[in-house]
Amino acid sequence: MIAVACSTKATGAKPAGRAPRADPVKRINRAIEALDWQAAQAALDVIDNDGYRVCSATEADWDRYVESEEQEMKSRHFEFRDNSIFLIEMSGGLHGSIADGIDDAIKEATRPEVTGTEHRVLWAHRDVYVDTTDEPAANKLPKLEPDCSYGPDPDIGAIKPPQVRWNEFHTLKVEVGVSQGWRSMNAKVLRYCAFPGIRYVLCVFVPPDMSVRQYKLFSITNNQLEGPAPDLVAPIPITAATRVRMDGRRLLALPDDTALPGRFPPELVLDLNPILKRASRLHTK
Known part of the structure; x- marks a missing residue:
């Protein structure tokens, strides 16, 4: 590995006449x-x-x-x-195909024609970060950019935390690792726990040669990770029989006494295997 000279640390008092610090x-x-x-x-x-x-x-x-x-x-x-x-990741390629495939699958499973609603009730926000730049220090969040993120529509009775706007209220975040491995994604899961209203973090790991295909699904309640620490959770192999299951009510942040809108599924089921098979066809010589 190499390190390119790009130091941005202050080195003490600036002598008179020194040029302004570079952008x-x-x-x-x-x-x-x-x-x-x-x-x-x-x-x-x-x-x-x-x-x-x-x-x-x-x-x-x-x-x-x-x-x-x-x-x-x-x-x-x-x-x-x-x-x-x-x-930690090269742009496009296998990583982009897997992230796109997951995004397409979730949007397909929750489109209005499937859920029987007039409009989408689970919105895709893709890789946006939550901007807390102008918030007090106690409310600041790390500028993490997931591969995909999803949150509820404002008009279905969802309970939104007061610290975030609707377009920054994400109940599900997705991380795809092709170059980045479990150490990096496990660490991100812990940082995501600080985000108001988050319910799930789905991590998928597939190296460039696709010799390993794994996922972990983490559940978070009131900013507390349920179960063991991420590094103690064994990744689950992705096979033709693998199904990732998430509670529909939690994804929509609905209180217990509010009905699911239309035919929105009580359990959102995601089949990762076809997504990886398609990505393999696109990127295998």
């Missing part, structure tokens, strides 16, 4: 442009890798990059930890 977004973009992409791909192809270090940065600089519309590469393909930015 961190531009500096991070330059570091991404300078990456040895062959070395990065080789590092990411190792199962359960630690990512590929891009440069050093402060958390404030990383937040600036996430918020920026001038990203050299989408910020959701990176993560910030240990005062550094790491590349």
Whole structure:
């Protein structure tokens, strides 16, 4: 692995006459442009890798990059930890096909023609982060960008936490790992527990050669993870018989005395195997 010079840490008092500190977004973009992409791909192809270090940065600089519309590469393909930015997924390819397939499957299972409702009652918000930039420190959330996210419609009686807007109220977040392994996704699950109203985190892991196909589904109640810590949960193999099941009422954040709208399923069932088979056909030589 290589480290590109991209330090954004303050080094003490600024001497008189020193040039203003460079824009961190531009500096991070330059570091991404300078990456040895062959070395990065080789590092990411190792199962359960630690990512590929891009440069050093402060958390404030990383937040600036996430918020920026001038990203050299989408910020959701990176993560910030240990005062550094790491590349954890390549864009597009197998990762994109699996994420798209999961999103399509959930939207198909909950479209109005299926649920018997006038409009969608479970909305897809894809990879948006929850923006708490202007909130008090106690209410700030990490700028995590899932591969997919879903939340209830405002007009069905869902109970929304007061800290978030409707388009930021996500009861389900999905993480797909092709280069990023379980260590990275397990850590994200714990961070997602802080998000108001979250009920489920679904993680799917499939390495580039698709030799392993696994998932974990985590349930969260009142910001507390149910069951063991993520790293103690064994991943479940994805086979033709695998079904991921989530409670429809929890996905829609409905109180116990409110009926499910239309024919919305009491249990949303997701079949991951066809999604992976299609992705395999698209990306296997």
